[in-house]
Amino acid sequence: MFSPLMMNTWVTASIVAVIAGIVGFFAVLRGSTFAAHAIPNGAFAGAAGASLLGINVIWGLAVFAVAGALGIGTLGADTRGRRAREDVVTALALVVMLGLGALFVSISSQYAEETYALLFGEVFGVSRGEVLPILGLGVVVAIAIGVAFRPLMLTSALPEVAEARGVSTRGVELYFLIVMALATSMTVPVVGALLMFSLMIGPAAAARSVTARPGTAMTLSVVIALATVWLSIALSYQTNWPLGFFVGTIGAAFYLIGLAARAVAPRRAQAVIS
Amino acid sequence: MHYLFEPGLFSSGPVRTALLVGAVVAVTSGVIGVFTVLRGQSFAGHSLADVATTGGSGAFLVGLNQFWGFLVAGVVAAALMEAIGVQRRRGRDVATGVVLGAALGAAALFLYLGTLQTATTGASFTVLFGSIFVISPDTVPALIASGAIALLVIAVLARVLLLTSVSPDLARARGVNVRLVGTAYLAALAVSVSLAAVAIGAVLSTALLIGPSATALRVTRSPGRAMAASAVTGLAATWLGIVLAYDSYYWPPHGHGWPVSFFVVTLVLVGYLLSYIRPRGRQVPRSPHEEAPECGPETSVGAVR
Numbered sequence: 417m418f419s420p421l422m423m424n425t426w427v428t429a430s431i432v433a434v435i436a437g438i439v440g441f442f443a444v445l446r447g448s449t450f451a452a453h454a455i456p457n458g459a460f461a462g463a464a465g466a467s468l469l470g471i472n473v474i475w476g477l478a479v480f481a482v483a484g485a486l487g488i489g490t491l492g493a494d495t496r497g498r499r500a501r502e503d504v505v506t507a508l509a510l511v512v513m514l515g516l517g518a519l520f521v522s523i524s525s526q527y528a529e530e531t532y533a534l535l536f537g538e539v540f541g542v543s544r545g546e547v548l549p550i551l552g553l554g555v556v557v558a559i560a561i562g563v564a565f566r567p568l569m570l571t572s573a574l575p576e577v578a579e580a581r582g583v584s585t586r587g588v589e590l591y592f593l594i595v596m597a598l599a600t601s602m603t604v605p606v607v608g609a610l611l612m613f614s615l616m617i618g619p620a621a622a623a624r625s626v627t628a629r630p631g632t633a634m635t636l637s638v639v640i641a642l643a644t645v646w647l648s649i650a651l652s653y654q655t656n657w658p659l660g661f662f663v664g665t666i667g668a669a670f671y672l673i674g675l676a677a678r679a680v681a682p683r684r685a686q687a688v689i690s
Numbered sequence: 691m692h693y694l695f696e697p698g699l700f701s702s703g704p705v706r707t708a709l710l711v712g713a714v715v716a717v718t719s720g721v722i723g724v725f726t727v728l729r730g731q732s733f734a735g736h737s738l739a740d741v742a743t744t745g746g747s748g749a750f751l752v753g754l755n756q757f758w759g760f761l762v763a764g765v766v767a768a769a770l771m772e773a774i775g776v777q778r779r780r781g782r783d784v785a786t787g788v789v790l791g792a793a794l795g796a797a798a799l800f801l802y803l804g805t806l807q808t809a810t811t812g813a814s815f816t817v818l819f820g821s822i823f824v825i826s827p828d829t830v831p832a833l834i835a836s837g838a839i840a841l842l843v844i845a846v847l848a849r850v851l852l853l854t855s856v857s858p859d860l861a862r863a864r865g866v867n868v869r870l871v872g873t874a875y876l877a878a879l880a881v882s883v884s885l886a887a888v889a890i891g892a893v894l895s896t897a898l899l900i901g902p903s904a905t906a907l908r909v910t911r912s913p914g915r916a917m918a919a920s921a922v923t924g925l926a927a928t929w930l931g932i933v934l935a936y937d938s939y940y941w942p943p944h945g946h947g948w949p950v951s952f953f954v955v956t957l958v959l960v961g962y963l964l965s966y967i968r969p970r971g972r973q974v975p976r977s978p979h980e981e982a983p984e985c986g987p988e989t990s991v992g993a994v995r
Contacts, residue, residue, distance in 0.1 A: 449784055504904040507732070508959040511897040515955040518819040518891070522949050528811035531818065536798040610893075611798070614791030621784045658802045664795020671788045 417653050425539050425649060428547050431554045432606045433615070433645040437638030438561055439599040440620030441630075442592060445572045451488055451593055452617050455600045456609040457510040458484030463534050463604065464520035473534075474549040477604055481597035484513070489590040536660035537608035539649065546605055553602040560595045568592060569630060606645075611660045618667030619644055622674030640670050696937045707830060708822045708889075708932045708950070714837040715889040715898065716924035721917045722844055722882040723903030723924075725875065728913065729855040733786075734771065734876065735899045738883045740790040741767040743892040746817040747800035751807070755829050756817055760887045761836065764880030772873040820891035820951040822932065833885060840881035843874055851875055852913060889928065890951035898924055901958035908965040927957035 418426070443452050459481040466476020488506070521531050532538075561568070571578040571588040578585055600612060607615050619640035623633045648662035699705055726735050745763020746756040801814050816824065825833075844851070850871050854861040858868050879899075886895035906919035931954035938948040 444784065449787060453787065504900060504962060505959075507736075508897060508901050508955070508962055511894050511955050512959050514893055515819075515897075515949070515952040518815075518894070518949050519952040522815070522819075522952075523943055523946065528805075528814055532798075532801065532814045535814075535818065536794075536801075608798075610794045611791055613787050614795065617784055618788045618791065621788065658798045661795040661799035661802075664791045664793075664798070668788045668792035668795075671784070675785075 417650065422653070424547060426646075428550055429539050429606055429645045429649055430642060431551060432603050433641040434638050435554050435557050435599050436603050436612075436616045437619055437641035438634060439557065439596055440616040440618075440641070441623065441634040441637040442561070442568055442572065443596060444617060444620040444624050445569075445630075446589075446592065448592070448596065449613075449617060451485070451596060452613050454488060454506065454510050455481050455484050455593075455597050456604055456612040458487075458513045459597075459600050459604055460534055460609040461513045461517040461520065463609075464517040464524075464530070467530060467534075468520045468524050472545055472549065473605060474546055474553070474601055477601035478553070478598060480513075481600045482594055485593035485597035486590070489593045532658075533608070534604070535608045535610045536658055537604075537606055537611060537663070539606045539659050540652075550602045550605070553598050557595055557598050557602075560591075560598075564588070564591060606659070607663045608660050611664050614664045614667035615641060615644065618671045622670045625671075625674035625678040644670060694933060694937065696940055699933065699936050702936070703827075704823045704825075705932065705936055707825050707827060709929060711822060711825055711830060711833055711885075712889055712928040712932055713925060714834050715885045716902070716928040717921045718837040718840055718882045719886050719895075719898040720902045720906075720921035720924040721841060722878055723899045723901075724906060724913060724917045724920050725844065725851055725855070726879060726899060727903045727907055728852070729875075731879075732896070732900050735879060735883060736896050737771070737786060737790060738764050738767055738876075738880050739887065739892050739895045740793055742880075742883050742887045742895065743817065744793045744797040744800070746887060746892055747797040747804065747813075750813045750817060751800040751804035753808070755826065756821065757829055757833065757884060757888050760884035760892065761881065764884050765877050768876035768880040769873060772869065772876055816891070817887075818891050818893045819949055820887070820889055820894065822889045822950050823935070825888065833888065836881050837885055840878040840885075843878045847871060847874060848913075890954050894951045894955050897955040897958045898928070901955075901962050902927065905958075905962045905965045908962075923961050924958075927954050927961055931957055 440452075443449065459477045462476035462478075462480025462483075463473045464476070465480075466473050469476075487509075517534070518531075521534070524530060567578065567583050567588050570581070571583060571585045575585050578588070599616070603612050603615060620633075620637040622640055623636035626636060627633050644663060644666045647666055648659050651657070651662050652659040723735075726732055741763050742760040745759035745761070747759065748763070749756050749759025797817075801817065804813055805811060850861065850866055853864075854866065854868050854871050861868055861871075882899060883892075883895050886898045889895075890898060902924035903916065903920040905923050906916040909919055910916050931950050934953045935948055935950040938953075939945060941948070
């Protein structure tokens with residue numbers, strides 16, 4: 417399991433898990449769960465299109481994901497809650513994106529395998545060509561989060577205070593959506609568009625159930641994401657069953673454990689913004 | 691016209707089956723979709739679609755027709771949802787998202803195992819994105835019957851359904867078993883989702899559920915007329931989608947054909963956008979769950995002043 421061939425897989429998946437854990441922490445904090453569902457759908461079309469054109473799939477993912485993030489952010493579809501009218505257009509647009517992806521995939525010759533890989537993940541097939549972009553994206557996302565940590569935290573927890581201090585919540589929201597889009601582009605090749613939610617949101621939500629302290633929650637989110645991915649790789653390697661199955665199931669399991677832990681011992685720590 | 695109706699269109703068996711099944715799907719989804727939007731339960735439809743993915747994959751694994759998988763999984767989930775109260779959730783919150791993620795993960799597993807066992811590779815695509823051109827004729831009666839039963843349930847419950855969506859408490863006061871009605875509605879919704887999943891795939895099925903009905907509700911206030919308009923809109927999108935998909939055999943890449951579901955969902959979106967072309971000043975009908983702006987805080991403050 418730890419042969420040189422597999423190292424690619426372990427390293428790539430670990431990077432993805434760390435980034436997913438960090439970005440997911442903010443997504444759960446900000447309630448951006450709709451975006452976490454929506455962006456991968458658009459990204460799927462981009463990936464399928466890129467594959468059809470023979471371009472590196474990551475670029476297709478990134479372009480469509482960022483475009484989707486910009487669309488969601490600027491059209492004002494509220495990612496933090498749901499308003500009736502924009503909903504229908506966004507919902508239909510997302511489905512059209514999936515349909516577009518289906519079109520691209522069906523035109524390509526490998527349509528069955530490709531459908532599967534793009535939607536359910538294929539970490540073992542991550543090629544050399546994809547490792548470097550994933551690594552690069554990871555660095556970019558990490559820096560983007562690090563640089564904007566305080567505004568992100570402030571706008572998530574105390575939006576009015578942020579506005580009073582001159583921080584544009586709309587601007588930060590757009591910024592975060594783009595960051596999430598980039599994180600999506602590196603996560604989808606590993607776990608697939610349909611299961612990205614499980615990896616990005618599951619561990620973060622589990623962590624938040626247990627503690628509200630930002631630093632602890634984010635660290636725990638990363639730890640759980642890593643654990644999910646490592647367990648999934650190991651089990652997938654042994655059984656040959658798809659990685660996505662394990663990510664979905666283990667992600668849900670951790671989330672339920674988090675809920676159970678909160679039921680048993682309600683968290684005491686309040687969020688502290690220093 | 692010749693280019694729209696390419697040669698052999700109407701004499702093709704699969705096309706005729708597709709048109710028939712497409713009609714059943716469009717009418718069922720159109721009617722039930724109106725109730726779904728009025729009840730604000732679009733997310734329930736979405737959840738059922740994800741569950742249907744798991745069911746369809748499971749059916750494929752055990753060698754059954756995908757429709758039965760969609761149906762059984764959907765109806766079971768509908769019963770559970772009513773029991774747990776999940777359908778009242780408005781959006782993809784974390785809990786449902788994670789649970790549905792696990793369901794999709796299971797779908798991944800079933801598709802993989804099924805592909806191993808049967809050595810057919812197309813199942814992932816047909817379960818997720820539809821199989822309207824490859825429906826086996828012996829399932830057609832079952833499809834039609836399911837649609838008819840679902841529509842019958844809705845027809846019988848129509849008044850009560852409208853009442854419970856507008857005012858559940860009033861309904862209860864009048865002795866209506868709101869729970870039972872809710873479950874019956876969700877079961878009918880599950881049937882509708884299953885039919886749509888056969889036509890355009892589990893992942894894309896919500897388009898036929900929400901799109902035409904949202905379009906219709908933009909155009910008319912009356913639920914009855916909305917149902918008719920919704921069915922017609924859905925029918926137009928579905929039939930035109932089938933025709934275009936057949937025609938696309940002659941488009942590049944030649945001899946391959948584009949997926950029906952792509953055309954259908956795009957047409958549904960186009961139809962919805964077209965409904966925005968309407969004379970200004972007309973009152974846009976609202977879901978009972980939305981507050982009219984006249985009731986907003988700004989106007990009441992203004993009134994006080």
